Amino acid sequence: KNQVEQSPQSLIILEGKNCTLQCNYTVSPFSNLRWYKQDTGRGPVSLTIMTFSENTKSNGRYTATLDADTKQSSLHITASQLSDSASYICVVRVRGSTLGRLYFGRGTQLTVWP
Amino acid sequence: DTAVSQTPKYLVTQMGNDKSIKCEQNLGHDTMYWYKQDSKKFLKIMFSYNNKELIINETVPNRFSPKSPDKAHLNLHINSLELGDSAVYFCASSSQGDSSEKLFFGSGTQLSVL
Numbered sequence: 001k002n003q004v005e006q007s008p009q010s011l012i013i014l015e016g017k018n019c020t021l022q023c024n025y026t027v028s029p030f031s032n033l034r035w036y037k038q039d040t041g042r043g044p045v046s047l048t049i050m051t052f053s054e055n056t057k058s059n060g061r062y063t064a065t066l067d068a069d070t071k072q073s074s075l076h077i078t079a080s081q082l083s084d085s086a087s088y089i090c091v092v093r094v095r096g097s098t099l100g101r102l103y104f105g106r107g108t109q110l111t112v113w114p
Numbered sequence: 115d116t117a118v119s120q121t122p123k124y125l126v127t128q129m130g131n132d133k134s135i136k137c138e139q140n141l142g143h144d145t146m147y148w149y150k151q152d153s154k155k156f157l158k159i160m161f162s163y164n165n166k167e168l169i170i171n172e173t174v175p176n177r178f179s180p181k182s183p184d185k186a187h188l189n190l191h192i193n194s195l196e197l198g199d200s201a202v203y204f205c206a207s208s209s210q211g212d213s214s215e216k217l218f219f220g221s222g223t224q225l226s227v228l
Contacts, residue, residue: 032214043118043204043219044157051214087155093215098169102215104157 002027004092006105014113017080021108023073023090031095035064035075038087038107047075047088080112117141120205120220127195128228135190135223137205144210145169146188147217148180151202163188164210192225200227 004025013019025033032051036044048059050066050073057064061084063076077084090105120137127133139146147170148160162170166182177193188205205220 034214034216036217042221043206044217045219046216049214049216089157091217098162101170102159102217106154106156109155 002092002094002103004090004103004105006088006090006108008108009106010109010111012111012113013080015080015082018076018078019080019110021075021077021088021110023075023105025071025073025090025092025103025105027071027092027094027103029095030068030071031093031097033066033073034091034093035062035073036089036091038089040086044089077110080110082112082114085110085112118205118207118218118220120203120223122223123221124224124226126226126228129195129197131195132191132193133195133225134192135203135205135225137188137190137220139186139205139207139218141207141218142209143207143218144185145208146182146185147206147208148188148190149204149206149219151204151222153201157204161188161190195225195227197227200225 007022034049035047038044048064061078066073087107087109089107092103118139145164147162149157151157160174161180163182165185179191182188202222204222206217
């Protein structure tokens with residue numbers, strides 16, 4: 001069964017600290033994995049995309065990794081800021097699938113305290 | 115601003131009523147979606163349209179009827195609202211030519227059925 005599991009469910013860190021969010025998936029065949037950030041009261045916004053051949057990709061203070069063999073991805077946030085407080089959602093696309101056939105994780109709710 | 119916009123932002127209504135949520139995108143995309151986000155923040159696809167043609171119709175009650183007058187608009191009409199329909203509904207769009215299927219989301223409509 002195609003699934004996407006994220007951990008932890010929620011996380012609280014102090015401003016300036018680093019954190020890592022995890023995403024494990026059983027989706028197959030794999031096409032790509034995308035991390036979205038969802039601020040409270042807003043729609044998700046894409047942060048980064050990982051394809052099968054990519055291991056690491058950075059977007060500012062956000063660094064995503066992908067291990068396609070173990071079907072795991074992580075999102076590392078460096079020097080956290082208050083504005084990083086949001087839900088981070090991992091989304092996996094199946095290769096050759098109909099548009100919209102995406103598998104969503106439930107998200108990790110990150111809270112950054114001053 | 116180029117974006118996906120949906121109205122209203124908040125919708126409070128009583129059981130049994132009929133309501134509509136409107137969505138418009140000016141990104142030039144040819145595919146639009148409706149997602150439902152439940153209280154546990156899990157995003158689940160309801161419908162997708164490609165060039166006004168229905169592509170995905172998940173196991174959604176037939177009280178929900180999407181309507182796409184043109185490829186820039188995808189409205190959602192809900193008949194005989196029930197308590198369980200309370201959720202946040204997100205409209206999204208993507209470009210069919212983008213194989214990575216990056217989604218652009220609206221800000222959501224918070225539907226509360228009393």
